[in-house]
Amino acid sequence: DQQVKQNSPSLSVQEGRISILNCDYTNSMFDYFLWYKKYPAEGPTFLISISSIKDKNEDGRFTVFLNKSAKHLSLHIVPSQPGDSAVYFCAATDSSNTGKLIFGQGTTLQVKP
Amino acid sequence: DTAVSQTPKYLVTQMGNDKSIKCEQNLGHDTMYWYKQDSKKFLKIMFSYNNKELIINETVPNRFSPKSPDKAHLNLHINSLELGDSAVYFCASSQVGTIKSTGELFFGEGSRLTVL
Numbered sequence A: 001d002q003q004v005k006q007n008s009p010s011l012s013v014q015e016g017r018i019s020i021l022n023c024d025y026t027n028s029m030f031d032y033f034l035w036y037k038k039y040p041a042e043g044p045t046f047l048i049s050i051s052s053i054k055d056k057n058e059d060g061r062f063t064v065f066l067n068k069s070a071k072h073l074s075l076h077i078v079p080s081q082p083g084d085s086a087v088y089f090c091a092a093t094d095s096s097n098t099g100k101l102i103f104g105q106g107t108t109l110q111v112k113p
Numbered sequence B: 001d002t003a004v005s006q007t008p009k010y011l012v013t014q015m016g017n018d019k020s021i022k023c024e025q026n027l028g029h030d031t032m033y034w035y036k037q038d039s040k041k042f043l044k045i046m047f048s049y050n051n052k053e054l055i056i057n058e059t060v061p062n063r064f065s066p067k068s069p070d071k072a073h074l075n076l077h078i079n080s081l082e083l084g085d086s087a088v089y090f091c092a093s094s095q096v097g098t099i100k101s102t103g104e105l106f107f108g109e110g111s112r113l114t115v116l
Helices: none
Strands: A010-014 A019-025 A032-038 A045-051 A056-059 A062-067 A072-077 A086-093 A107-112 B004-007 B010-013 B019-025 B031-037 B043-050 B053-057 B064-070 B073-078 B087-094 B111-115
Touching: A010 A019, A019 A032, A019 A086, A019 A107, A032 A062, A045 A056, A045 A062, A045 A072, A072 A086, B004 B087, B010 B019, B019 B031, B019 B087, B019 B111, B031 B073, B043 B064, B043 B073, B073 B087
Parallel strands: A010 A107, B010 B111
Antiparallel strands: A019 A072, A032 A045, A032 A086, A056 A062, A062 A072, A086 A107, B004 B019, B019 B073, B031 B043, B031 B087, B043 B053, B064 B073, B087 B111
16 A cells, blocks of 8 residues: 555656656645655655645755645656756655655656757 | 765575675764665665664564664664565664754665575
């Protein structure tokens, strides 16, 4: 029973265009959402997060949107760069504050020059 | 300086063997974790320790035994290895209570375990 799902295993975009990565969740107790980026042979690294009290958080080229009613979040990267090519994981946590994150299965983004 | 380091990075072994993966963090964090990335690519939490105390144990078979000699180290010992244990195991650390302020778990590079 996967509580966080990323239904697109892969995405390919042209350099300079927008990349949109999607994530759905089922647990209404989740109140904090995160995106992690992972290069091959490395561990995931934190990218951006959003609290459930917000619907948008922006950091440079990266923006995360949260639609609580739809239990859906998305990561927008604009403009996309070849160095953004990586696996992107969506994650969620609840109010327990134990640090336990529930991850999706990741989306592989390829940005073509 | 590697913040979270784990060894070995690759481990190939036979079914039934016992193996260990070591993890060390130099970030001064008080909480450490083991996550498993299975063949379907999901990252799933296995254990977490806070100041050497077990706080999360996600119904992992008791063949898996974490050990935290101090808050900078969290090792994972696996007894009687099975084919299904083949996966990438990631160690991570954080400062408890900061996930929702900094959003960060710091991950190691992963240890790929292959059981033949």
